[in-house]
Amino acid sequence: MNIKPHVQKLLVSGTEEISAVNANKLLRRIKAALRPNHSCLDIDLSATRFIDSTGLGILVGLHQFMQERNGKMRLLSPCRQVQQLIEFTRLNRFFEVAST
Amino acid sequence: MTAVLPAAPPELEFAPSLELLVPSSIVAARRAAGDVRTFLAQHGLDEAEQFAWELCIAEAAKNAVQYARNEEKETPLHIEVRLYPRIVEARVTDHTEGFDLASWPACLPPNENESGRGLFLMRIYMDKVKYVPGDGANTLVLQKARSR
Numbered sequence: 001m002n003i004k005p006h007v008q009k010l011l012v013s014g015t016e017e018i019s020a021v022n023a024n025k026l027l028r029r030i031k032a033a034l035r036p037n038h039s040c041l042d043i044d045l046s047a048t049r050f051i052d053s054t055g056l057g058i059l060v061g062l063h064q065f066m067q068e069r070n071g072k073m074r075l076l077s078p079c080r081q082v083q084q085l086i087e088f089t090r091l092n093r094f095f096e097v098a099s100t
Numbered sequence: 101m102t103a104v105l106p107a108a109p110p111e112l113e114f115a116p117s118l119e120l121l122v123p124s125s126i127v128a129a130r131r132a133a134g135d136v137r138t139f140l141a142q143h144g145l146d147e148a149e150q151f152a153w154e155l156c157i158a159e160a161a162k163n164a165v166q167y168a169r170n171e172e173k174e175t176p177l178h179i180e181v182r183l184y185p186r187i188v189e190a191r192v193t194d195h196t197e198g199f200d201l202a203s204w205p206a207c208l209p210p211n212e213n214e215s216g217r218g219l220f221l222m223r224i225y226m227d228k229v230k231y232v233p234g235d236g237a238n239t240l241v242l243q244k245a246r247s248r
Binding site: 019020021050052053054056057058060061064080081084085088089090091093094 | 129147148159162211212213217
């Protein structure tokens with residue numbers, strides 16, 4: 001996983017999967033990297049081929065965490081299967097999902 | 101006594117199959133789901149089917165590990181996948197207290213909830229989800245039609 005801080009944004013990328021195996025570690029690393037100036041958390045899902053219910057839960061938690069900081073979270077470039085998973089769980093109405 | 105499941109029709113007995121005895125850990129459960137995906141890919145299932153099965157086996161195996169009875173925490177899981185001409189069927193045996201699938205809500209939890217989507221995912225990706233309680237071990241049966 002790559003975490004790249006920008007002035008107002010934290011960009012997370014290169015995560016092949018977000019699942020029960022790695023979700024808590026991913027959550028800890030992202031929260032540790034977030035600074036007060038980061039009003040936007042971008043999670044680039046272009047390399048992500050697998051997300052399970054635990055992974056979805058972590059994304060929900062991060063979304064809420066950013067909202068509590070008056071910030072926002074975006075999911076970028078999910079592959080077809082991950083996009084469909086987000087739609088099946090109707091989280092596309094909850095998350096901001098963007099294609100780049 | 102263990103659960104007695106209906107046997108496959110005789111003409112289907114020689115379906116290609118994969119049997120896994122999986123150590124009771126989240127990491128091993130996840131790896132097993134990947135092994136199922138590889139098996140199905142080798143038999144020509146498409147990307148969407150591979151993803152559906154990997155996800156549902158991962159969810160089923162994770163539940164089996166997380167909710168195993170204390171005295172069964174070290175008991176391996178048994179996962180069996182059979183590739184019939186028209187359907188794929190998987191059976192995941194757990195050593196949990198079991199649950200009543202019929203009384204489990206079929207709807208999604210509120211968006212803000214961080215958990216409670218696993219069974220929903222199995223129901224939406226699979227054509228049939230059946231839970232067969234038994235003494236000592238229970239079996240989750242998943243079925244999905246093949247696209248080709």
